[in-house]
Amino acid sequence: MSTSPPFRDRHNERDALDQLLSAVRAGQSRVLVVRGEAGVGKTALLDHLVRSAADFRVARAAGHEYEMELTYAGLHQLCAPVLGMRERLPPPQRDALAAAFGLSAAPAPDRFVVGLGVLGLLSAVTAERPLLWVVDDAQWLDKTSALTLAFVAHRLLAEPVGLVFAVREPSHVPELGGLAELLIEGLGDSDSRALLDSALPGRLDELVRDRIVAESRGNPLALLELPQSLTPTELAGGFGVLDASPMADRIEQSFLRRLDSLPAGTRQLLLTAAADPIGDVALLWRAADRLGLGADALAPAQSAGLIDVRGRVRFRHPLVRSAIYGTAPLPDRERAHRALAEATDPDADPDRRAWHRAHATTTPDEEIAAQLELSAGRAAQRGGIAATAAFLERAAELTPDPARRGGRALTAARATFESGAPDAADKLLAIAGLCPLDDLQRARLARLRAQIAFALRRGTDAPPLLLDAADRLAPLDPRLGREAYLEALGSAIFAGRLNEDVGPREVAAAARNAPAAGPEPRPVDLLLDGLASRFTEGYVASVAPLRRALHAFGPEPDDFMRWFWLPWLIAGDLWDDTMWHEVATRATQLCRDAGALIALPLALGNRAVVHLHAGEFAAAESLAEEAIAITDATGNAPVRYSSLLLAAWRGAEAETLEYATWGLENVLARGEGRGIGGHGYATAVLFNGLGRYEDALAAARTACEYDDLGIHGFALVELIEAGVRCGALDEAAEALRRLEERTNAAGTDWAHGVRAWCTALVSEGAAAEENYCEAIDRLARSRVAIHLARAHLVYGEWLRRENRRADARGHLRTAYDMFTRTGAEAFAERARRELLATGGAARKRTVDTRDLLTPQEGQIARLAREGLSNPEIGAQLFISPRTVQYHLGKVFTKLEITSRGQLGRLPESKLRAV
Structure with a gap:
């Protein structure tokens, strides 16, 4: 049986697919998303692609609407034929694939390692011949498979692999965003008429032909199917009424009219086949036997061209499946799922059996709900957080006891949130909120709702919500309460100057009244106490407790991954470049290992900033781009500060201001006041590099108006230089006083280094030179190479003004070389101009x-x-x-x-x- 409309035209589309195969034969990877509405001919083009790849190893998969909750279901279809080659992979990748596909009882695998294992499989397979993977109906892939395949697609390069997806709309599979697309549109009028004539024997009224061609908009399946729904009278004279419903709906209606003429047993058999997405013929016949259906029930469906069961159950088109299932009466659907559940081996496939049982009833059933809860646990072990949530959501729906239902819905919401879908988690919280939860559960619900608000916006709405949750939790569970206070404090730090009512000081004061940590405080407790001290007693008083928290933090990977962004900010605030580097590096690795898509962009952004200050701009750019790609895919609050800062240090004015404008609009819309300070600091760096000191002073003033953790101290440095250059000496001196208070308390080489060259800027004579030399000596012992280059620059500029040109040339040339190597173009140009003014020559930069x-x-x-x-x-x-x-x-x-x-x-x- 043909599974797709015959070709008419499509020369350009087929050429594109043939070129893809040619490139893969030449050893180049190719990825393509074939996009078009239902019935437009995507499957026919995929069939052509597969027929043209006779010299390839080919694997084909299809997403199924009823299998979207089963973790790695789509990926398993592609990998199953080559899983034997996993023994060639490194142990971590081999073990991750075994866990993902249920071949071992290992803990949940890291999605990134699963993706790397799939890449390893591809490399192993293509050692023999090229490989083609084809995925039809990608809009119905389970989320984990879609994420993994997108991961693989974006990293294919040197393998002879073709990966082709067919999808109705890109928005249906956001994970595939950014990949090359081939848009499939309707046929032209002449080809549409020819295809229509081939489907309708005999003479057709011209007006009717024109109507069908216009109504179908060139959709091949519509041209073949819509006439089947017209009566002879309508075909002869065109007296029917035009249908304004969407094309997919009209094609489904055409299939349904054909279905209505079939015997009841045949319709039930088709429904049973539609309810099971795996296409297992043996399973279908076992289920049919339980329904009392024999082989004779299949014949009318085959004669009608609706289904083929040779080797695997396949419908003429996915719309056939959806039409059959979507319009079937509920009792018939339940009967089909019940038969499939009974026909499924409970030992070999307990999760699919539980899923069918869950859809075989709408009556609350604790036994089925408990089985779904077990399936959720197994899904979590395989790393399927989205599947975990789906099982728990259905378990909650079938739970008779309202209290237990609320607990399951609350757990499902937590799993959904952790999978990177905060909006869906919020809907589950609404379900839980309608149940009779106890006080602790209510407090946990309030906390999760506040966490969702923070993840989505990081704005002013989160701090009061988190503080309220902390106040509720503290008397019920002091440990959770203290964690919630820390979350509230962190959210208040992000809201910053835009949240006057529940700012860091107010949250810190509330946290100091929380239950004590106990005789053996956790690192989280030390962190909370240190930050509470920071915002109630001031910077100097908080240095010692915060340093204790930093050094105690991190033995438990889960805790570290949850909270790393606060220790990282604190390390920067304390000018501790070693801890700054260590926290960012460990956080990035742990988030990668766990596939934590909400936390990973923050970790990548933090590490990018560390690389930037170390003068490693290319590494910073790579991490910043990765962070942007992840937040774009997940829809979470963007993390683009590192990109802004990188553009500023490079002296790219247009890019910096574009980022700054976009960023300010974004943070103001969300209520993330901390972004105002960050953008003020970044633009001050830009303008100081360009030598536009009035602009730098204005930007630095904005940044310094509020004590943003991890930003304020850096901004003071920019204000001091800009103030000195503009003649705002009193303002610079006051900023230096505040900077000295912080840096003297911090006591690191980084702190003393920036304090020394800022002090030198406002000093004269021997005092200035002594401080410049101290700055260079201190900063040379730190990781912040970009600040060392700047110390050489300002010292060289001072020496030139002191008319010590020979001495100045050495420092200016050092600064110029350092800035040039790192890519800090504006500061490099500033050093070059000064060097020329000394009579020296800046070596022309060679291509490096x-x-x-x-x-x-x-x-x-x-x-x-x-x-x-x-x-x-x-x-x-x-x-x-x-x-x-x-x-x-x-x-x-x-x-x-x-x-x-x-x-x-x-x-x-x-x-x-x-």
Whole structure:
């Protein structure tokens, strides 16, 4: 039986698919999303693609509307034929695939490692011949499969792999955003008429033909199916009434009219087949036997061209399946699911059996609800948080006891939130809120609702909600209460100056009245107490308790992953560059390992800022871009501050101001007051680099109007330089007084280094020179290379004004070289101008590694230089070993070397420039 309309035209579309195969045969990966409405011919084009790939290993999968809750169901269809090759993979990847596909009882695998395992499988398979993976109806893929396949699609490069998705609308599968698309539109009028004539024997009234062609808009399936719904009279004279319903609905109606003429037993058999998405013929016949249906029930459906059961159950079109299932009476659907549940092996596939049982009844049933709860636990072990929530949601619906129903809905909401779907979690909370929860559950519900508000907006609505939840939790569960106070304090830090009623001081005061931590305080308790001190007693009093919290924090990975963003801000506020680096690095790795898509963008942004201050701009850019891609995919609050700061330090005025304008509009709309300080600091850096000190002073004033944690101290530095250059000496002196109070209490080399060169800016003579020299000495012992370069710059500028040109040239040339290598173009140009003013010549910058290597090539070059193998580099960067080798080949060519060993002999500055 044909499963798709015959071809008419489609020359351009087929050429595009043929070109995809040609590129893959040449060893280049290709990914394509074939997009078009239902019935427009996507499946026919996929059939053509598969027929044209006779020399490929081909795997084909299809999303199913009723399988969207089953974790990795779609991915398993593609991987099942080659899973035997997983033994060739490194143990972590091999184990992750085994856990994901239920082949082991291992804990939940990291989604990133599963994706890397799939990339490894692709590399193993394509060692023999090219591979083609085809996914039809991708809009119905389960979320975990969609995320994993999108992960793989974005990282394919050097493998001979073709990955083609068919989808109705991109919005249906946001995970596939950014991939190449092929839009499939309706046929032209002449081809539409020819196809219509081939479907209708005999003469057709011209007016009727024109009506059908116009109504179908060139949709091939509509041209074949809509005439089947017209009476002979309508076909002869066109007296029917035009239907204004959507095309998919009209095609479904055509199928349903054909279904109405079938015997009752045939309709029940078709419904049973539609209710099971896996297409297992043996399962269908076992279920049919329980329904008292024999082979004779199938014949009329086959004669009508609706279904094919050769090898696998396949409907003529997905609209046939949806039409049959969606319009069937509820008792008939329940009967079909009950038969399928009874026919499913409870040991081999307990989750699918539980799912069918759950859809076989609308009556509350604790036994079924309990089975679904067990299935949720197994889904969680496989890493299927979305599936966990789906099982628990259905379990809640079938739970007879209202109190237990509320608890299950609350747990489902938590799982949904953690999967990166806060909006869906909020709907589950509404269900839980209608149940008779106890006080602790009510407090937990309030806390989760506040956490959702914070995740979505990080604005002014979250602090009062979280503070209220903390006040409720504290007397019921002091440990949870203290955690909620810390969350409230963190949200108040983000809301900042825009939240006058429930700001950090108010939350800190409430937290100090919370139950004590006990004799063995957790790192979280130390963090809460330290921050409470910071906002009630001031900066100096908080340094010691906050430093204790930083050094105690992190033994438990789960706690660290939840709270890392606060320790990171604190480390920056304390000018502790070592802890700043360690927190960001560990947080990024832990979030990657856990597939924590809500927390990972923050971790990536934090680490990007650390790289930026270390003068590693390319690495910072790579991480910042990854953070943006994840928040775009999940719909969570954007994390673009690192991109803004990077543009500012590079001196890219247009880009910085574009980010700043967008960012300010965004943070003001959300109520994230901290963003105002961050954007003020970033634009002050930009204008100080460009030498536009009046503009820098105005921006720094905005940043310094409020004590934003982890920003205020940095902004004071910019205000001091801008104030000195503009002649606002009193303002600069006052800012220096505030900076000295902080840096002297912090006591690190970074703190003393910036304090010393800021002090030098407002000093004269020997005092100024002593401080400049101290700044360079201190900062040279830190990780913040960009500040060391700036200390050389301001010292060189001072020396030139002191008419010590020879001394000035050395520091200015050092500053120029450092800024040039890192890519801080505006500061480099400022150093160049000063150097020319001394009579020196700035060496013309040659094309170096930074110009040649992309950020990813730079990362791979650095890791290879450290001695990591291709699989180890691939595991760290989430790309395949073959892609690593491909990039290394380009690195060798660009750097004019021939081996990994030569990377180690390159000067450190050469690789730092990438």
